[in-house]
Amino acid sequence: MKQRLRPLPVRVRLALSLLLLVLAFFLAWWSTGWAWPTRELAYRALETAHGFGPGEIVAQGEVTFEEGYSNRYTDRPSAWMIGRSGDSFAAAVLEQTPGPLWRACDIYDFQVLTATQGAPLVAAELAKADRFFRLPDGQWDDETEYLWAVCALDPAIIRVEVTMNYTYRLSTGEGYGEPMESDPVTAQAQPVADGVWLARVQSPDPLEGRSGGYSANYSLRGYDAAGQLLYDSGPQ
Secondary structure, three states: OOOOOOOOOOOHHHOOOOOOHHHHHHHHHHHHHOOOOOOOHHHHHHHHHHHOOEEEEEEEEEEEOOOOOOOOOOOOEEEEEEEEEEEEEEEEEEEEEEOOOOEEEEOEEEEEOOOOOOOOOOEEEEEEEEEEEOOOOOOOEEEEEEEEEEEEEEOOOOOEEEEEEEEEEEEEOOOOOEEOEEEEOEEEEEEOOOOEEEEEEEEEEEOOOOOOOEEEEEEEEEEEEOOOOOEOOOOO
16 A cells, blocks of 8 residues: 655745745846946945955946937946945946846946055046948048046045047958057046046047058046146056
8 A cells, every 4th residue: 555645844845945035036137247236235235256355436427428329238228336445436326127227237337446645546437339320432431429437536636637549440342451540539537526527528530431440549647726737547
């Protein structure tokens, strides 16, 4: 005669149900890319993951661009946050998942910026966007807008400039030609917090519809209240 299996005790069934519930929660959380209900919590999680701080969140805002530019990497609402711990800063870019949750942007995650007396200005690229337009000869060209966060350790620096240009090579029948430099573009950074500036630099494609390749360069300059240059990073 077959023996009937005894039902599990109530406590065991409750424990298993709770375990499955917790597992389902973590699977759902994992599927969102470890998203958090607020930007601040998402930023704090990045601090912990990268061993930074905990620091003070000194500036934050939405990632926006001039009209006609489209964010290169995401069409979701995104935000930037700047934290400070001692002499170091950290820049994070967060994007909103479908729904009210926030997580780190896949491209711009968490950038730790450590200023020194010799290099009192440090910068992090936060985002970039493109604007496409047609040239007189019918070909298409584009322009890129870069969003930069610049942080200063020296309190005497009250005005900041960001200059960008490209090093580019044109395609030839046998490869690429000699490297050339495009004209520099300089933008005045806008202060957003004590020691933190935000800069937007719009740089045209140096190829102008031609075949080739290029890389971006940037430099930082800081000035005091009298307009005297205190620091020039040179090309980076």
